Amino acid sequence: MAKMSYREALTETLHQEMANDENVIVMGEDVVGGTGSAGGPEAIGGVFGVTGGLFGKFGAERVIDMPISEAGIAGTAAGAALAGKRPVAEIMFSDFIGLCMDQLMNQAAKFRYMFGGKATCPMVLRTTYGAGMQAASQHSQSPHPMVTAIPGLKVAMPSTAADAKGLLTTAIRDDDPVIFFEHKTLYGLQGDVPEGDYLVPFGKARIVSEGNDCTLVATGRMVSFCEDAANALSADGITCDIIDPRTTSPLDEDAILDSVEKTGRLIVVDETPPRCSFAADVAALAASEVFSSLKAPIKTVTGPHSPVPFAKELETAFLPSPVKIKTVIEQTVNFS
Amino acid sequence: MQLAREELEQAYRQMKTIREFEDHLHREIAKGTIGGFTHLYGGQEAIAVGVCENLRDTDYITSTHRGHGHCIAKGCDVNGMMKELYGRADGLCKGKGGSMHVADMDVGMLGANGIVGGGPPLATGAALAAKLDGKGGVALSFGGDGSCNQGPVFESMNIAAILNLPSIYVYENNRYSEHTGASYVIASESIASRVEGFGIHTVKANGFDFFEVHEVMKELIAKCREGNGPCAVEFETTRFYGHFEGDPQNYRGPDEVKNDRENNDCVKIFRSKVTEAGLLSDEDLDKIDNEVINLIETSAEEAAAAPAPSPEEVTTDVYVSY
Ligand SMILES: Cc1ncc(C[n+]2csc(CCOP(=O)(O)OP(=O)(O)O)c2C)c(N)n1
Ligand SMILES: [Mg+2]
Numbered sequence: 001m002a003k004m005s006y007r008e009a010l011t012e013t014l015h016q017e018m019a020n021d022e023n024v025i026v027m028g029e030d031v032v033g034g035t036g037s038a039g040g041p042e043a044i045g046g047v048f049g050v051t052g053g054l055f056g057k058f059g060a061e062r063v064i065d066m067p068i069s070e071a072g073i074a075g076t077a078a079g080a081a082l083a084g085k086r087p088v089a090e091i092m093f094s095d096f097i098g099l100c101m102d103q104l105m106n107q108a109a110k111f112r113y114m115f116g117g118k119a120t121c122p123m124v125l126r127t128t129y130g131a132g133m134q135a136a137s138q139h140s141q142s143p144h145p146m147v148t149a150i151p152g153l154k155v156a157m158p159s160t161a162a163d164a165k166g167l168l169t170t171a172i173r174d175d176d177p178v179i180f181f182e183h184k185t186l187y188g189l190q191g192d193v194p195e196g197d198y199l200v201p202f203g204k205a206r207i208v209s210e211g212n213d214c215t216l217v218a219t220g221r222m223v224s225f226c227e228d229a230a231n232a233l234s235a236d237g238i239t240c241d242i243i244d245p246r247t248t249s250p251l252d253e254d255a256i257l258d259s260v261e262k263t264g265r266l267i268v269v270d271e272t273p274p275r276c277s278f279a280a281d282v283a284a285l286a287a288s289e290v291f292s293s294l295k296a297p298i299k300t301v302t303g304p305h306s307p308v309p310f311a312k313e314l315e316t317a318f319l320p321s322p323v324k325i326k327t328v329i330e331q332t333v334n335f336s
Numbered sequence: 337m338q339l340a341r342e343e344l345e346q347a348y349r350q351m352k353t354i355r356e357f358e359d360h361l362h363r364e365i366a367k368g369t370i371g372g373f374t375h376l377y378g379g380q381e382a383i384a385v386g387v388c389e390n391l392r393d394t395d396y397i398t399s400t401h402r403g404h405g406h407c408i409a410k411g412c413d414v415n416g417m418m419k420e421l422y423g424r425a426d427g428l429c430k431g432k433g434g435s436m437h438v439a440d441m442d443v444g445m446l447g448a449n450g451i452v453g454g455g456p457p458l459a460t461g462a463a464l465a466a467k468l469d470g471k472g473g474v475a476l477s478f479g480g481d482g483s484c485n486q487g488p489v490f491e492s493m494n495i496a497a498i499l500n501l502p503s504i505y506v507y508e509n510n511r512y513s514e515h516t517g518a519s520y521v522i523a524s525e526s527i528a529s530r531v532e533g534f535g536i537h538t539v540k541a542n543g544f545d546f547f548e549v550h551e552v553m554k555e556l557i558a559k560c561r562e563g564n565g566p567c568a569v570e571f572e573t574t575r576f577y578g579h580f581e582g583d584p585q586n587y588r589g590p591d592e593v594k595n596d597r598e599n600n601d602c603v604k605i606f607r608s609k610v611t612e613a614g615l616l617s618d619e620d621l622d623k624i625d626n627e628v629i630n631l632i633e634t635s636a637e638e639a640a641a642a643p644a645p646s647p648e649e650v651t652t653d654v655y656v657s658y
């Protein structure tokens with residue numbers, strides 16, 4: 001194990017995978033950072049610093065600064081993947097997936113199926129998501145439900161430094177297109193990360209903590225919010241199962257359902273708006289599969305049905321918080 | 337320089353207001369008073385002002401992530417903008433938008449934009465509306481060098497050309513998109529030469545000189561109003577600050593910013609031109625400087641003291657009705 005940040009874990013993984021397999025290439029805006037500038041290349045190494053050092057080690061052929069052309073980046077990655085490469089494309093903010101959508105939903109996601117199982121598209125699209133930095137409506141969204149809804153795409157959302165490494169390694173070696181969501185407030189998060197080759201399988205949830213009274217399901221930054229909420233209740237004798245699915249597609253349904261059967265209560269926490277969301281999806285799953293185990297209505301804690309606002313006070317009101325989660329746990333546990 | 341005295345004073349006041357507004361934000365952001373992602377326009381003032389002094393309130397503009405200058409030049413209320421950046425309830429967008437989304441429909445300012453290349457298609461649509469209205473209105477998009485590589489920008493310029501729309505595409509080439517050099521990401525000889533390929537009349541001009549900007553735009557906008565179809569301009573310019581506040585700017589040459597501040601400062605250039613030609617005196621200009629500094633100070637004080645939006649505001653304005 002080595003102590004490192006979520007960011008460093010991602011960087012280490014990219015270095016390892018590029019060294020392991022020469023088909024792995026990295027592309028995106030400012031991933032080298034400084035190409036064509038007076039100061040020269042690698043002045044920056046990614047705006048969030050994740051791709052630092054790759055250019056120096058692997059060179060301009062495999063570490064490619066791209067123009068501001070998200071549709072072109074997503075399509076170039078998809079085409080290169082179809083032709084045998086393993087591109088890791090960076091889309092700086094997941095809000096910009098709006099521009100990539102055709103290449104993702106109509107192209108990359110469907111090749112394998114439309115071509116009768118004869119094609120693979122082993123691309124990874126790394127992107128940042130989440131609110132909490134006052135980055136306002138077009139730089140704070142969490143569009144994982146949108147891509148999770150598309151058959152053919154896999155979706156990973158690490159919440160710890162170790163998972164950042166384990167899931168990214170799996171994503172790069174996976175033969176299907178993977179959308180890889182990095183929460184922008186987690187880059188500095190420290191954790192113990194296994195050294196060398198480390199893979200976390202897709203579709204296998206992390207059981208963050210075990211308890212008896214309620215099941216909490218959350219991804220990304222919301223996992224630690226759930227931990228804080230649950231910890232605040234442990235003195236009252238209330239204990240929770242906290243489940244981080246790690247990947248929303250494939251989804252570890254068994255881990256969620258087993259837990260709900262045990263606790264009889266389910267709260268899903270997600271920072272997106274509530275409609276057609278990951279939270280609604282998991283709630284529907286439990287309602288249809290383990291209805292008879294339920295002791296209380298399933299609850300979701302999500303953002304409201306609105307864009308993410310700019311002002312600090314509004315953004316705070318938008319986001320789930322440990323306090324909001326704690327209140328809902330109390331209501332659920334005390335339901336009669 | 338066939339501008340009347342009041343026009344010169346107005347132009348200088350606008351440029352100076354943008355400069356002081358941005359310098360104020362630069363200081364406040366360093367202190368942590370203002371949150372979010374803020375991109376400052378300092379250094380490029382001559383373009384926003386030289387362009388917008390040729391526009392009417394009923395004309396439309398779309399802007400970018402680096403939008404404060406365009407907003408001020410198009411006539412957005414400075415106090416309202418300041419409050420918006422401080423995230424206040426009576427900010428221009430009720431504190432919901434922030435720096436990257438300042439907008440004011442009353443003066444034809446259709447929004448700063450967090451999406452690079454988000455504006456030109458919208459300006460194209462506004463130009464379509466203006467054409468249908470038949471009152472000689474135009475719509476103009478501002479964009480950076482980096483924005484010229486977005487597909488929707490290409491598509492909208494082609495749409496404007498085939499529909500002969502009264503739209504104008506302004507490219508402010510400040511040499512960089514974030515940290516990446518323009519020469520690397522733009523393969524054509526220039527942005528202008530590429531835009532020409534769409535069958536759009538395009539010129540290249542010096543964006544450091546207000547008078548050149550103003551003259552070029554005056555002619556282009558007049559032609560556009562007369563129904564001669566879309567046009568475009570590529571302006572050479574520089575930004576005095578980092579891409580965003582806090583950017584260490586390792587990608588810039590050793591004396592690049594220093595040199596630009598000394599030799600390519602559009603506010604200084606304006607000043608020396610008008611004083612040398614005897615059009616305005618240093619006293620005239622100093623007086624405007626003081627008024628602008630006062631305006632910014634007061635608006636900042638008011639913004640700092642203004643109330644935050646109430647939490648219920650999160651879910652208002654999502655729809656007109658639901
Ligand atoms: C669609 C999209 N892609 C990427 C970004 C991130 N980004 C913000 S500004 C910027 C550079 C823009 O460069 P340019 O158009 O030259 O404008 P400048 O910043 O120089 O004013 C980038 C890449 C974004 N906001 N939107
Ligand atoms: Mg630029």
